[in-house]
Amino acid sequence: xxxxTQTQPGMFVQEKEAVTLDxxxxxxxxxxxxxxxxxxxxxxxxxxxxxxxxxxxxATEGRYSLNFQKARKSANLVISASQLGDSAMxxxxxxxxxxxxxxxxxxxxxxxxxxx
Amino acid sequence: DAMVIQNPRYQVTQFGxxxxxxxxxxxxxxxxxxxxxxxxQAPKLLFHYYDKDFNNEADTPDNFQSRxxxxxxxxxxxxxxxxxDAAMYLCATSRGTGxxxxxxxxxxxxxxxVL
Numbered sequence: 001x002x003x004x005t006q007t008q009p010g011m012f013v014q015e016k017e018a019v020t021l022d023x024x025x026x027x028x029x030x031x032x033x034x035x036x037x038x039x040x041x042x043x044x045x046x047x048x049x050x051x052x053x054x055x056x057x058x059a060t061e062g063r064y065s066l067n068f069q070k071a072r073k074s075a076n077l078v079i080s081a082s083q084l085g086d087s088a089m090x091x092x093x094x095x096x097x098x099x100x101x102x103x104x105x106x107x108x109x110x111x112x113x114x115x116x
Numbered sequence: 117d118a119m120v121i122q123n124p125r126y127q128v129t130q131f132g133x134x135x136x137x138x139x140x141x142x143x144x145x146x147x148x149x150x151x152x153x154x155x156x157q158a159p160k161l162l163f164h165y166y167d168k169d170f171n172n173e174a175d176t177p178d179n180f181q182s183r184x185x186x187x188x189x190x191x192x193x194x195x196x197x198x199x200x201d202a203a204m205y206l207c208a209t210s211r212g213t214g215x216x217x218x219x220x221x222x223x224x225x226x227x228x229x230v231l
Contacts (some may be wrong), residue, residue: 035219043204045159045222089157103173104220106158 002027004107010114015080020067021077021110023092031097034075035104036066039089048090051075051076087114119143120223122207128229129197137192137226139207146212148190149220150182153204165190166212194228202230 003026013019025034036048051059051066059066067076075094079086092107121140129135139148146167151159163172165184179201181193194201204227208220 037222043206043225043227045206045208045225047219047221050219104159104160108158 002029002032002094002096002105004094004105006092006107006110008110009108010111010113012115014081014109014115015084016081019079019082019086019112021079021092023075023077023107023110025073025075025092025094027034027094027096028074029096033095033097034066034068035093035095036075036077037040037093038086039091039109041088045091049077084114084116087112117182120221121217122205122223125224126227126229126231129194131140131199132196132229133196134230135194135197136195137205137228138155139190139192140187140188141152141207141209141223143209143221145209145221146187147210148184149168149208150180150190150192151206151208151227153206155203159206162192183230196213197228197229197230202228203230 005024007022032053034051038046038048049059049061049064049066051068058068063080065078067078089109089111091109093104095104118172119142123138147164149164150162152162153159161173162176162180163182179195183191192205204225206225207223210220
């Protein structure tokens with residue numbers, strides 16, 4: 001069974017500061033993918049960044065980077081130079097390399113609020 | 117260039133009155149998913165279609181059904197909505213190349229209110 005843990009239910013960060021959202025995972029599968037999604041108050045789940053378990057380098061997408069520490073089973077999202085528009089719910093999720101197992105396992109999310 | 121479209125964005129129905137939610141996609145993806153997300157919770161997968169093959173999650177109530185008449189469209193039918201079915205319903209798609217690691221792309225969701 002897979003499990004995602006996000007221990008920060010809410011965070012408040014000053015605008016323009018960097019922020020790290022924590023995510024730890026548990027799986028017995030050797031090959032898996034880790035995803036971060038942003039969900040604004042409008043409800044849409046917006047894909048931010050992906051990290052494969054065999055990727056040697058940490059993924060980056062613009063202001064988003066994923067701090068992947070495989071031995072610790074952590075996949076923290078780092079947002080550099082936060083903006084007011086970053087205020088949203090953030091979900092960490094994972095899937096395994098297993099044809100037919102299409103299920104994304106989500107964490108409980110972190111509500112990020114950016115303060116002007 | 118909308119990719120996953122859900123209609124309507126807001127749906128109000130009465131207790132016990134059947135309701136259908138719609139999802140369409142322009143990505144030509146093989147896999148389509150329906151998630152239920154209740155307030156302050158993570159999305160919960162109800163079922164998914166891999167092409168025409170329907171895959172139901174074990175804990176999805178029988179009250180929820182789905183249809184996929186073609187690649188582009190997928191419907192969620194709630195046969196007799198109860199108050200506990202009020203939620204955001206999210207449709208998602210992925211390419212379905214068999215690696216199991218593809219990104220899922222979500223639509224804007226439909227908020228269902230049951231009176």
